[in-house]
Amino acid sequence: MYKYFLRERLRNRNFIFWCLAFPLALMLCFHFVFGNLSTSTEVTTLNMAVIYEGTDSMYNRSFETMVDGLTEEGSNGEEALFKLNDYSKAEEVKEALINNDLDLAFKVYDDKVEVLISKDYSDMDIAVGKAVADTFMNNYDMMATAFEENPQKAMELISNLGENLDFTAAKKSEFAEETPNPYIWYYYSSFVMGICFNAMNGVDMVANLKADAGYHAVRVSVSPQRKLRLIISAYCAYLTIALGINVIQLLIMKFALNVPLGGSILKLVAFVLACNLFALAFGVVCGSIMKGTIDARGNKITAIIMTSVFLSGEMVAQLPGMLERSVPIINDINPATVMNMALFRLAYSTGDFDFYINMIKIVLMAVLFITISVLILRREKYASL
Amino acid sequence: MTEIIKVDGLVKRYKELIAVDNFTMSVKEGEILGLLGPNGSGKSTTINCILSLLEYDKGSIKIMGKEMSPKAYDLKAQIGVVPQEIAVFESLTVEENVDFYCGLYIKDKALRKKYVDEAIDFVAIGEFRKFRPNKLSGGLKRRLNIACGIAHKPKIIIFDEPTVAVDPQSRNKILEGIKELNDNGATIIYTSHYMEEVERLANHIVIIDKGTAIAEGTVDELKNMIKTGELISIEVKGLDNKVVDKIRDLPNIFRVEYEEDILKVEAGNGKHNVLDIVNLIQNEGYAMRKITSEQPTLNDVFLELTGKALRDE
Ligand SMILES: Nc1ncnc2c1ncn2[C@@H]1O[C@H](COP(=O)(O)OP(=O)(O)OP(=O)(O)O)[C@@H](O)[C@H]1O
Numbered sequence: 001m002y003k004y005f006l007r008e009r010l011r012n013r014n015f016i017f018w019c020l021a022f023p024l025a026l027m028l029c030f031h032f033v034f035g036n037l038s039t040s041t042e043v044t045t046l047n048m049a050v051i052y053e054g055t056d057s058m059y060n061r062s063f064e065t066m067v068d069g070l071t072e073e074g075s076n077g078e079e080a081l082f083k084l085n086d087y088s089k090a091e092e093v094k095e096a097l098i099n100n101d102l103d104l105a106f107k108v109y110d111d112k113v114e115v116l117i118s119k120d121y122s123d124m125d126i127a128v129g130k131a132v133a134d135t136f137m138n139n140y141d142m143m144a145t146a147f148e149e150n151p152q153k154a155m156e157l158i159s160n161l162g163e164n165l166d167f168t169a170a171k172k173s174e175f176a177e178e179t180p181n182p183y184i185w186y187y188y189s190s191f192v193m194g195i196c197f198n199a200m201n202g203v204d205m206v207a208n209l210k211a212d213a214g215y216h217a218v219r220v221s222v223s224p225q226r227k228l229r230l231i232i233s234a235y236c237a238y239l240t241i242a243l244g245i246n247v248i249q250l251l252i253m254k255f256a257l258n259v260p261l262g263g264s265i266l267k268l269v270a271f272v273l274a275c276n277l278f279a280l281a282f283g284v285v286c287g288s289i290m291k292g293t294i295d296a297r298g299n300k301i302t303a304i305i306m307t308s309v310f311l312s313g314e315m316v317a318q319l320p321g322m323l324e325r326s327v328p329i330i331n332d333i334n335p336a337t338v339m340n341m342a343l344f345r346l347a348y349s350t351g352d353f354d355f356y357i358n359m360i361k362i363v364l365m366a367v368l369f370i371t372i373s374v375l376i377l378r379r380e381k382y383a384s385l
Numbered sequence: 386m387t388e389i390i391k392v393d394g395l396v397k398r399y400k401e402l403i404a405v406d407n408f409t410m411s412v413k414e415g416e417i418l419g420l421l422g423p424n425g426s427g428k429s430t431t432i433n434c435i436l437s438l439l440e441y442d443k444g445s446i447k448i449m450g451k452e453m454s455p456k457a458y459d460l461k462a463q464i465g466v467v468p469q470e471i472a473v474f475e476s477l478t479v480e481e482n483v484d485f486y487c488g489l490y491i492k493d494k495a496l497r498k499k500y501v502d503e504a505i506d507f508v509a510i511g512e513f514r515k516f517r518p519n520k521l522s523g524g525l526k527r528r529l530n531i532a533c534g535i536a537h538k539p540k541i542i543i544f545d546e547p548t549v550a551v552d553p554q555s556r557n558k559i560l561e562g563i564k565e566l567n568d569n570g571a572t573i574i575y576t577s578h579y580m581e582e583v584e585r586l587a588n589h590i591v592i593i594d595k596g597t598a599i600a601e602g603t604v605d606e607l608k609n610m611i612k613t614g615e616l617i618s619i620e621v622k623g624l625d626n627k628v629v630d631k632i633r634d635l636p637n638i639f640r641v642e643y644e645e646d647i648l649k650v651e652a653g654n655g656k657h658n659v660l661d662i663v664n665l666i667q668n669e670g671y672a673m674r675k676i677t678s679e680q681p682t683l684n685d686v687f688l689e690l691t692g693k694a695l696r697d698e
């Protein structure tokens with residue numbers, strides 16, 4: 001059974017197109033329109049000022065040293081992170097921020113550093129500002145101790161602090177209207193879209209296993225096969241192909257399109273597995289609940305997927321960011337967005353927490369839908385055919 | 386002959402509509418049972434209940450003496466089903482389709498290969514075995530549909546209107562095939578609304594209307610159930626009304642009609658109905674041209690039992 005389910009899928013042009021070819025075609029389009037990802041810079045130089053409010057000269061001087069490090073051009077010609085602007089008064093700084101002459105400013109007290117942002121701030125500004133301030137504050141104590149022992153070495157340490165900054169970590173909102181590279185988002189959502197189209201396979205599974213939905217299923221149901229075995233065979237076959245397709249896509253993304261995919265293959269596999277299972281089971285559940293011919297159900301599912309994928313930022317990458325501000329719940333429950341986020345988090349690894357929180361959502365949804373789908377498909381007698 | 390399927394007092398409701406109403410039927414081992422009824426009479430519904438696909442409201446269904454249920458895998462293994470609709474995978478070839486469905490019953494690969502080949506040969510679609518179903522004509526697809534249902538050599542085969550929308554030639558092939566399966570020992574349930582088919586094929590007929598079995602028996606038994614034994618038609622010019630009345634008064638005659646020089650008479654069972662009428666007309670001095678006498682069809686049986694035609698012709 002497994003063999004034939006597999007073969008039947010492989011020859012299904014519809015499925016191969018939506019799950020394999022269509023997402024790849026979109027990615028290639030993006031590639032030609034936006035250019036190669038590896039050459040695009042992610043961070044531009046920000047206009048910055050510092051206001052010293054505190055009296056602790058040690059604290060102030062340390063911060064100054066660190067900022068100095070960040071205003072220098074990188075040794076391999078990268079642009080500097082900051083351009084330091086001289087303002088003598090706090091009011092002037094505020095003015096400049098309101099006029100957007102400055103992108104951000106730091107207010108240094110005796111024991112903390114505050115970030116001030118401009119009127120038309122971008123999430124990038126917040127990200128960078130918070131990262132700088134946090135890194136400084138987190139490391140200052142260690143630094144101060146080091147000072148007493150070896151001032152020279154400590155100074156060096158401080159000025160190098162900036163090099164290890166991780167900006168994505170500090171981003172306030174996951175859905176920046178200007179993500180570090182919005183184009184990345186398009187690749188991820190194209191990939192996720194391919195996975196989501198597995199829901200259409202779920203509908204076909206309904207036609208093959210649910211006797212009141214198709215004559216194939218009638219035949220299968222009158223045979224002396226245990227329903228659960230058939231369900232497992234079908235899931236395995238459909239999953240095998242989906243994974244095969246994803247491997248092809250990921251290889252192309254990684255090696256031809258230079259899309260960052262993070263360092264952990266294990267996590268990537270877990271991610272892809274969970275997403276595909278969810279999409280399949282989602283298709284089964286929706287396909288079972290819906291009325292009409294199998295083709296009509298397939299079309300409805302396609303519409304649902306398209307909507308979900310569109311809301312997740314395929315076509316308009318800013319959409320999730322806008323939703324996050326107006327109706328964040330949509331982002332939280334839209335499967336395509338959650339999958340995109342997980343993949344994004346996986347690639348821009350910022351500590352495992354962000355990745356896992358999205359993964360957990362996906363796994364929970366997958367488990368829920370698989371359970372429902374099995375309960376539905378296991379049924380052997382129907383009230384009406 | 387032992388009873389192989391027993392349907393007893395089956396009731397199936399769809400909300401208001403009663404699709405099957407206290408239906409009782411028994412199938413004997415080795416026979417071809419024709420389940421004859423017009424569209425919507427409940428044939429498919431009955432079949433689906435027998436197969437344990439449909440929940441039903443009342444009644445019991447026993448196969449080989451055992452209660453049929455979805456988990457009666459031993460029974461299911463003995464049954465082959467050819468559904469009313471064509472159910473094959475478009476993306477698998479003819480051979481793969483048969484192999485897939487056969488594989489649901491037969492695990493042994495070598496045996497299955499043999500069975501698949503035999504089934505394909507049986508419905509004579511060997512030259513198309515590598516074709517996809519969408520390349521086959523309607524009749525060939527029907528035959529593939531049959532091959533998928535019978536490849537595992539089941540003891541009981543259920544055909545649900547296998548000849549719908551099939552040209553007469555293909556239909557003949559299919560009917561011959563079913564006969565052959567029966568000769569080889571399979572018990573067959575055959576549903577149709579084509580009475581000629583059922584009349585030709587079945588040795589036991591159940592007529593179903595509005596979900597109820599209204600008559601059953603062999604073809605002859607059914608025909609004997611109704612008054613009409615013979616339909617006589619005589620072409621004769623300018624017959625006087627008095628003569629028509631005389632014919633009406635003959636014994637064993639219960640309906641006489643004379644229109645446009647054609648005399649139509651319905652007679653009961655009797656050996657010399659035609660002779661009696663012909664003699665009478667001759668004695669009155671009329672010349673007759675064409676005389677025909679027909680046996681009643683199952684349609685007449687149905688007509689008389691329900692007051693309506695089995696199907697529009
Ligand atoms: N799922 C359903 N829901 C409601 N009514 C149904 C359903 N399936 C069948 N019916 C009704 O039950 C009756 C019997 O239908 P069934 O399909 O058994 O007829 P049939 O004898 O097989 O007819 P046909 O020759 O057209 O195949 C019909 O009146 C039909 O409209």
Ligand SMILES: [Mg+2]
Pocket residue numbers: 428429430469545546
């Ligand atoms: Mg029917």
